[in-house]
Amino acid sequence: MEKITGGITAAQGFKAAGVHSGVKYRSLDLGLVTSDVPAKCFIGYTTNKVKAAPVQVMMESDPRELQAFVINSGNANALTGKRGIEDVHSMRSHAASALGIDDEELVGVISTGLIGRFLNMPKILYGIDRASKELAYGYEADSDFAEAIMTTDTRKKEVAYRVKLEDGSLVTIAGVAKGSGMVSPHMKVLHATTLSFVATDAVLSEKFISKWQETMDDTFNMISVDGDQSTNDISVLMANGLAGGDCADEDPNFITALKKVMGDLAYMVVEDGEGVTKVIEVEVRGAASGECARSAVKSIIRSPLVKTAIFGSDPNYGRIMMALGNSDCDFNVDDVKLTIFGAGIEVPILEYGTPVFEDQRSVDIVRMAMEGDAVKISVTLGDGEHSATGWGCDLSYDYVKINAEYTT
Amino acid sequence: MEKITGGITAAQGFKAAGVHSGVKYRSLDLGLVTSDVPAKCFIGYTTNKVKAAPVQVMMESDPRELQAFVINSGNANALTGKRGIEDVHSMRSHAASALGIDDEELVGVISTGLIGRFLNMPKILYGIDRASKELAYGYEADSDFAEAIMTTDTRKKEVAYRVKLEDGSLVTIAGVAKGSGMVSPHMKVLHATTLSFVATDAVLSEKFISKWQETMDDTFNMISVDGDQSTNDISVLMANGLAGGDCADEDPNFITALKKVMGDLAYMVVEDGEGVTKVIEVEVRGAASGECARSAVKSIIRSPLVKTAIFGSDPNYGRIMMALGNSDCDFNVDDVKLTIFGAGIEVPILEYGTPVFEDQRSVDIVRMAMEGDAVKISVTLGDGEHSATGWGCDLSYDYVKINAEYTT
Numbered sequence: 001m002e003k004i005t006g007g008i009t010a011a012q013g014f015k016a017a018g019v020h021s022g023v024k025y026r027s028l029d030l031g032l033v034t035s036d037v038p039a040k041c042f043i044g045y046t047t048n049k050v051k052a053a054p055v056q057v058m059m060e061s062d063p064r065e066l067q068a069f070v071i072n073s074g075n076a077n078a079l080t081g082k083r084g085i086e087d088v089h090s091m092r093s094h095a096a097s098a099l100g101i102d103d104e105e106l107v108g109v110i111s112t113g114l115i116g117r118f119l120n121m122p123k124i125l126y127g128i129d130r131a132s133k134e135l136a137y138g139y140e141a142d143s144d145f146a147e148a149i150m151t152t153d154t155r156k157k158e159v160a161y162r163v164k165l166e167d168g169s170l171v172t173i174a175g176v177a178k179g180s181g182m183v184s185p186h187m188k189v190l191h192a193t194t195l196s197f198v199a200t201d202a203v204l205s206e207k208f209i210s211k212w213q214e215t216m217d218d219t220f221n222m223i224s225v226d227g228d229q230s231t232n233d234i235s236v237l238m239a240n241g242l243a244g245g246d247c248a249d250e251d252p253n254f255i256t257a258l259k260k261v262m263g264d265l266a267y268m269v270v271e272d273g274e275g276v277t278k279v280i281e282v283e284v285r286g287a288a289s290g291e292c293a294r295s296a297v298k299s300i301i302r303s304p305l306v307k308t309a310i311f312g313s314d315p316n317y318g319r320i321m322m323a324l325g326n327s328d329c330d331f332n333v334d335d336v337k338l339t340i341f342g343a344g345i346e347v348p349i350l351e352y353g354t355p356v357f358e359d360q361r362s363v364d365i366v367r368m369a370m371e372g373d374a375v376k377i378s379v380t381l382g383d384g385e386h387s388a389t390g391w392g393c394d395l396s397y398d399y400v401k402i403n404a405e406y407t408t
Numbered sequence: 409m410e411k412i413t414g415g416i417t418a419a420q421g422f423k424a425a426g427v428h429s430g431v432k433y434r435s436l437d438l439g440l441v442t443s444d445v446p447a448k449c450f451i452g453y454t455t456n457k458v459k460a461a462p463v464q465v466m467m468e469s470d471p472r473e474l475q476a477f478v479i480n481s482g483n484a485n486a487l488t489g490k491r492g493i494e495d496v497h498s499m500r501s502h503a504a505s506a507l508g509i510d511d512e513e514l515v516g517v518i519s520t521g522l523i524g525r526f527l528n529m530p531k532i533l534y535g536i537d538r539a540s541k542e543l544a545y546g547y548e549a550d551s552d553f554a555e556a557i558m559t560t561d562t563r564k565k566e567v568a569y570r571v572k573l574e575d576g577s578l579v580t581i582a583g584v585a586k587g588s589g590m591v592s593p594h595m596k597v598l599h600a601t602t603l604s605f606v607a608t609d610a611v612l613s614e615k616f617i618s619k620w621q622e623t624m625d626d627t628f629n630m631i632s633v634d635g636d637q638s639t640n641d642i643s644v645l646m647a648n649g650l651a652g653g654d655c656a657d658e659d660p661n662f663i664t665a666l667k668k669v670m671g672d673l674a675y676m677v678v679e680d681g682e683g684v685t686k687v688i689e690v691e692v693r694g695a696a697s698g699e700c701a702r703s704a705v706k707s708i709i710r711s712p713l714v715k716t717a718i719f720g721s722d723p724n725y726g727r728i729m730m731a732l733g734n735s736d737c738d739f740n741v742d743d744v745k746l747t748i749f750g751a752g753i754e755v756p757i758l759e760y761g762t763p764v765f766e767d768q769r770s771v772d773i774v775r776m777a778m779e780g781d782a783v784k785i786s787v788t789l790g791d792g793e794h795s796a797t798g799w800g801c802d803l804s805y806d807y808v809k810i811n812a813e814y815t816t
Contacts, residue, residue, distance in 0.1 A: 008633075012579075036696075046732055048426055048730060048733040049732075049733040049734070049735075049737075049738065049739065049741070050730060050732060050733030050741055051733075051741075076726070078726065079726060079729055079741075079758065079761065079762060079763065080762065081742070081760070081761060081762035083762075101660070111531045114724075114726065115724075115725075115726020115727070115729065115730065115731075116725060116726040116758075116763045117763075153512065168517045170550055224680050226713060227418020227711075228713045228727075228730060228731065228734065229709050229730075229733075229734050230730065231726075231729070231730050231733060247774065282446060302539075303634060303635075304634045304635065304803075304807075304811070305634060306714065308807075308808055308811035308812045309811065309812065311812045312811070312812025312813055314811075314812060314813060316522075316523075317524060318484070318486065318487055318522065318524040318622065318639075319523070319636075321458045321487055321523065321524075321639070322456060322458060322636060322637075322638065322639050323522065323636065324457075324458060325456040325457040325458030325459075325637075325639060326457070326636065326637050327457075328455050328458075331457065333458055333459075333487075336487070347737060350487065350524075352489070353487065353489060354487060354488065354489035354491075355487060355524050355525075369422045395712075396808060397805050397808050399712075399716075400716055400719065400803060400804060400805050400807075400808060401805075403712070403713055403716035403717065403720070403722075404716045404717065404719045404720025404722060405722060
């Protein structure tokens, strides 16, 4: 597995474009990615009960193959009722026609941005026309696409790996994501929707859907900036098979590389979380089940009191235990071991559920560890076999500022 | 039902004291409340799986009667293992002996403050001795007690009502609570544990426990400052029966007045929430079940994106729907009605799940409503019969400041 330079078009047969449609005031706001041939697709959607119109349409059509995906930023097309649904269909048929794709169901659509406003369709359709004429591959196309899907992000998020499969064939997995940061306050959008697109030229079958679920569960489903799930989250894998070779469904090298691509993208999202000053990694080991471990990780990573303590490098480790105790995971406090890593220091905090130190000097060492740019919290619950890892970020003044400012 | 001046000793036969034991640097930090005769008691505890030592001891002894309750602030006696448990027993037996109570199980104990440190027992025992000598009733005793149990609170929280029961007898219900604000940064404690104590001279039977659960469910269990449940929460009702009369278990006037006392105390907690600038009230109607309505209320009240929007008077109502969609409550978006009240203005936002307006003037009106000191969000989900109401507060720069500062 080798990391390569490039974005979404690094895999064979994929082209992309990012244009300014006018929905946003100045920035690129409409992205298009296509495959030369129909690609098998695997899609995860938000589980929020309030789903944006494009999420509803995509879930209903439930495509097994896609040849193109249109994304607009600046407006989420959510809470837009029947008119919102009609607008998605217009985007889809317009893109199919502009790209010469016979079956409009081969076109995916997603939106991200402010909730509760109707799309300006003349601008969107103009953007689709323009993007379909500008499709290309290489650095510029990758970059424009990655930028066009951003909202409060401060930088684009893309990654690509080349991986040799067991049958000797060489495939590429390329990904791009958006999520969570401030681009420009006057165009600040609703919240940190995550969108992620992964393109590969490997051969996959429809059965790969369960592996895609596992990959999402270990990566994007383990990150949190503010604990608020979006109405628009989507995670798309497109596999056009143009690299040839055997079906990679069960290929361990492929699966490892795919997880790496998704893991890298997910990490980039928390690294660019709104107002972030530190990334927090939480690892829970020794749990009785995977579900238990994941619940424990998420409860810690979402706690405002843990997040503010880390922002302030406040060695208030009791808050970590408080958050752990609020998870759905059952454990015996007397078995818990807690360690904090940061700034190159590893500090044991609890053994058998009680503090291993009490003097001021030890507290100062905890603070030093917490002053690192990345703080890792490691919890061992007992002697269970399951573990989970998740990533989040601290809660800073800037998070409040970004999210308290006027929508428009 | 008549509101009267006074705190915890307003009900007959109750005495209280609040003293400085030295656990905190300067403020009162140890409170004691007693009843002249053993009082029936009804207690709710935190459901956090990490429970402070006094919570563990109280849950295990599960008392039906209490004659005294000792509370220390400044240290939560949580994550303190076996030594913490022993310290609770010492506090209990010491208080029983100082008060001349034969059965130490008639003494309740709770702590609030920093997690993960051992109690300074010489100071605590000294404090108990001193408090037991200073027991009194009236304004000063009430006030000292209310102050001694505070941590980050900025003001004491007490309320009392006199109510005429159906049999004509007159009883008093008096309550005191603590929770959630900054007293003094260098003594800032872990988090907004809520403690609430209600004393009444009404006659109650053991069967009243289910009514106490209902009362907590409609009041303290419906508030949130940061969504992080404490390791130390406790809610205690003591009924000594000294007012005489019939058993008030089923008396509607008593139940209404008790709910009013607990509701007032709970509201005082969010009004003094850490960093609060606005109180948020969320009402959900038309739900298919009470559980569904409560889940919907809590999801909205805990959302950082809703809280920051209200802090900034940002009319980003889409966030309310996003939060609603993340609750455990099932509903059809197309049935949802959303209204915001504030600053004396009522603004309809959604009808049948879609915005009722789209021009800038309407958005400005939403912002004006959100600029009020108290913002009310009213959601109707459908034609279900169930409803729930909850209270929270906004998320401000000061919340981050209070919680990012060094523990000691």
